[in-house]
Amino acid sequence: MTGTDTTWEYAPAPQEQGIVAIKPHYGLFVNGEFAPATDGRTFSTLNPATEEPLAEVALAGEADVDRAVRAARTAFDRVWGPMPGAQRAKYIYRIARLLAERAREFAVLESLDNGKPIKESRDVDVPLASAHFFYHAGWADKLEYAGYGSTPVGVAGQVIPWNFPLLMAAWKLAPALAAGNTCVLKPAETTPLTALLLAEVCQQAGLPEGVVNIVTGAGETGAALVGHPDVDKVAFTGSTEVGKEILRSAAGTGKKLTMELGGKAANVVFEDAPMEGAVEGIVNGIFFNQGHVCCAGSRLLVQESVADALLDRLRRRLGTLRLGDPLDKNTDIGAINSRQQLDKIRELSDSGEAEGAHRWSPPCQLPERGYWFAPTVFTGVSQSHRIAREEIFGPVLSVLTFRTPEEAVAKANNTPYGLSAGVWTEKGSRILWLAQRLRAGVVWANTYNRFDPASPFGGYRESGFGREGGRHGLEAYLNA
Numbered sequence: 001m002t003g004t005d006t007t008w009e010y011a012p013a014p015q016e017q018g019i020v021a022i023k024p025h026y027g028l029f030v031n032g033e034f035a036p037a038t039d040g041r042t043f044s045t046l047n048p049a050t051e052e053p054l055a056e057v058a059l060a061g062e063a064d065v066d067r068a069v070r071a072a073r074t075a076f077d078r079v080w081g082p083m084p085g086a087q088r089a090k091y092i093y094r095i096a097r098l099l100a101e102r103a104r105e106f107a108v109l110e111s112l113d114n115g116k117p118i119k120e121s122r123d124v125d126v127p128l129a130s131a132h133f134f135y136h137a138g139w140a141d142k143l144e145y146a147g148y149g150s151t152p153v154g155v156a157g158q159v160i161p162w163n164f165p166l167l168m169a170a171w172k173l174a175p176a177l178a179a180g181n182t183c184v185l186k187p188a189e190t191t192p193l194t195a196l197l198l199a200e201v202c203q204q205a206g207l208p209e210g211v212v213n214i215v216t217g218a219g220e221t222g223a224a225l226v227g228h229p230d231v232d233k234v235a236f237t238g239s240t241e242v243g244k245e246i247l248r249s250a251a252g253t254g255k256k257l258t259m260e261l262g263g264k265a266a267n268v269v270f271e272d273a274p275m276e277g278a279v280e281g282i283v284n285g286i287f288f289n290q291g292h293v294c295c296a297g298s299r300l301l302v303q304e305s306v307a308d309a310l311l312d313r314l315r316r317r318l319g320t321l322r323l324g325d326p327l328d329k330n331t332d333i334g335a336i337n338s339r340q341q342l343d344k345i346r347e348l349s350d351s352g353e354a355e356g357a358h359r360w361s362p363p364c365q366l367p368e369r370g371y372w373f374a375p376t377v378f379t380g381v382s383q384s385h386r387i388a389r390e391e392i393f394g395p396v397l398s399v400l401t402f403r404t405p406e407e408a409v410a411k412a413n414n415t416p417y418g419l420s421a422g423v424w425t426e427k428g429s430r431i432l433w434l435a436q437r438l439r440a441g442v443v444w445a446n447t448y449n450r451f452d453p454a455s456p457f458g459g460y461r462e463s464g465f466g467r468e469g470g471r472h473g474l475e476a477y478l479n480a
């Protein structure tokens, strides 16, 4: 604090990076071992906060994917499929414990590779990933009580996005393994490192070879995996566009499918809502993880009578968010994951202005290097604007207003997606009334972005089908 200035500056609070040893090269994890791609191809993964390369990673081609699927098949037939559930559980518990023990290492690596703030990777991504393994380990010897039979499907081909790299890997692997399946997982091309560290944890846990295989690469590698004739079950999390492509290619093959796709959720605030709480929920809903969240509350629907007052508070709150170094423990908003995603966010935000919405961001200094986007709020948004219809997948909030509960329902449901929604009101009856009418897989009441391994998550319509988590999530990995 200086002179008449009454604001206190935060001192830097950097997370120590030495806890993680990043290797210059990473191989594919097939049949319990790391190996280069058959044709020797590699790709780089960057730190999006600095644009500096972190490591070279093997790029899996068709031959590598085939090797991984064959390893998974052999492990399924000979070891993992026939193994009693209580025995499988021991390995899954071991993975959960090792993840918890090595939590800080995973958190630092996740923030470096993805750009998310360390406080999020440390307090959300890694503990939840560990919790998923703990939760599903408990199911492994109780499958007959889940109500979906106890016969595993076989080899699962699993493709995940870059927004929660480790957590999405845990969502895919934990239920599959608990149900007795073996896996070939493909992480996203911009964030392969924590999945490869998880492969090391599988080795450390003594997991039999071939039970988990990890093939790295981009869309081509993913397409080779989901199209492989010996994959019995395809689990995909990613964009609706790619999801549709996979559905077309899998049609008629008899493969079991689950699709966790995009979203454009409404966060609905009524005039009787506790305003401070609602403001926190709005901030969490759209600015958590830079808005790279499939269930982000990207459309704020606020009752007209309180709109001005609420937006006033929201703007003041956004002025306190700290954007910058993901490894600083005080950072609220980290880097955008890639140049490509930054371009997409910019293009959609520019379209918002061009179509007549009013754009606002708090004063905020963006670092010179790396991929950054200031938290942004659009008011005066109409339902026909692209920023009200398309998934931006960035820190951009579109604000719309409503007068009656019926209008709120109509506007909230006016989207091809159906993944999540939020409702803020002090009336329990109104929560239930609204929840019954919202076409969304998850409805949060007076909170947002709450996740628990015991709670099923998933969407319908263009947000996909199938559930992950909870008893329901086991269905995808069992044959009745």
Ligand code: NAD
Pocket: 159, 160, 161, 162, 163, 186, 187, 188, 189, 217, 218, 219, 220, 221, 222, 223, 224, 226, 237, 238, 239, 240, 242, 243, 245, 246, 259, 260, 261, 262, 263, 293, 294, 295, 391, 393, 419, 459, 463, 464
């Ligand atoms: P994306 O669809 O571009 O990529 C997702 C994954 O699919 C990546 O690993 C990618 O390499 C792979 N891929 C690309 N083309 C492929 C193909 N033809 N065949 C097989 N695999 C292919 O999505 P993204 O940009 O990485 O992720 C953002 C999207 O993911 C958003 O739309 C977001 O809403 C969605 N998402 C959904 C959930 C959910 O649970 N519903 C969770 C997280 C993210």
